[in-house]
Amino acid sequence: MVLPARDEGDRVGATVASALGAATVPDDIEIVVVDDCSSPAGRPRVTAGADRRRVRIIRSSRHLGVGAARNLAARHASGRLLFVTDAHTRFSDGWDSVARKLIAPRRILSVTIRDQASAWHGYGCRLVIPHMGTHWNTSPPGPTPHVHVASSAGTVIERTLFELLGGYDEGMVHYSGFEPEFSVRAWRSxxxxxxxxxxxxxxxxxxxxxxxxxxxxxxxxxxxxxxxxGTAHLPESMILEMVRLHALEFPDHIREALLMLEERGAWRRREQLAASLPYGFAWFVRRFALRDQIGRPVPEA
Structure with missing residues (x-):
């Protein structure tokens, strides 16, 4: 299990206790926590005893962000399966045996997320184009349970596939967008x-x-x-529309965001993915009969 933690404190220990307490075979569970430059008061805390012995805490002196922290945790983990989650979660009974039963080569599992404070459930996410955000699926999938985007607090993947995909995109910054981009890249792979x-x-x-x-x-x-x-995956005809939408919604942030986009090599990333992935974004559009956020067909080029 891999989880990043920034100023989560005792919540990490409660998550670890839940994961091990609900596991069918807790002795097979290894938990790698990345302390993502927490304040002294917010550093991950795990109680002594069996829970503590199953946990490795990797401390970073700089703020890595979600993607890089997950990648670092994955590099320190040794198991065949990676369960990517958050530092403030609780687990259903037998989660580990279900994960082992359902996982397969070239398959990523998206697990159901429940709000601790309500009856709300999320069943993976669907992509919002061209904004490039997501909406939760609030009903279980049908007989063919494929989803656009895995659940960010519950993604199960074989280590070999995670490494083949290159992990999460470290060209992104701190928070947001990591799971959707990783999921689209996984489909295209x-x-x-x-x-x-x-x-x-x-x-x-x-x-x-x-x-x-x-x-x-x-x-x-x-x-x-x-x-x-969006720059990495959208057809070129939609990239300008994506920028326009963000400029209208976030006029105080768009200029700096665009500067960061250039500085962090977004177009080079697009070229690398186009050259290395066997399927284009047009294939993904056809696979799910995608429409944009106001119901129009998504162009394939």
């Missing part, structure tokens, strides 16, 4: 994302006041990440 309702992760979503404070400090990075995601 020939993998599939299958949702399961047999594993349920209870997740602590930020209360409104925390969300407001978080967005105030992270918005420019979030806009950049959406733009980088």
């Amino acid at each position: 020939g993998a599939e994302i299958v949702h399961t309702t047999d594993i349920e992760i209870s997740h602590r979503f930020k209360p409104r006041e925390e969300v407001t404070a978080f967005l105030g400090s992270a918005r420019t990075a979030m806009v950049h990440n959406c733009l980088r995601f």
Whole structure:
């Protein structure tokens, strides 16, 4: 299991206790936590005893962000399967045996997410084009349980596939967009994302006041990440529309986000993916009969 933690403190210990307590074979579980430059008071804390012995904490002296922290944790993990989650989650009974049963080569599992404070459930996500955000699926998938985007707090993947895909895009900054970009890249590589309702992760979503404070400090990075995601995958005819939408919605952030886009080599990234992935974005559009966010067909070029 890999999880990044920034100023999560005791929540990490509670997550570890839940994961091991709900596991069928807890002795087979290895948990790698990346302390993503937490403040002294917010560093991950895990109680002594069996829980502590199953955990490795890797400390970073600089703020890596979600993608790089997950990648670092994955490099330190030794198991065949990686379960990517957050530092404030609870696990359904037998989650480990279900993951081993359902995983397969070229398959990524997306697990069900439940809000700890309500009855809300999320069943993977669907892509919003050309904004390049996501909406949760709030109903379970049908008989063919494929989803566009895996659940960010519950993604199960074989290590070999994770390494083949190159992990999460470290050209993105801090927060937002990592799971959608990784998922689209996985589909374009020939993998599939299958949702399961047999594993349920209870997740602590930020209360409104925390969300407001978080967005105030992270918005420019979030806009950049959406733009980088779209530049990497969208048909060229939609990239300008994506930029226009973000400029209208976030006029105070768009200029710096565009500068970051150039500085971090977004177009070079696009060229690399086009040369290395066996399927183009047009294939992904056809695979899911995608429409844009106002219901128009998505162009294939």
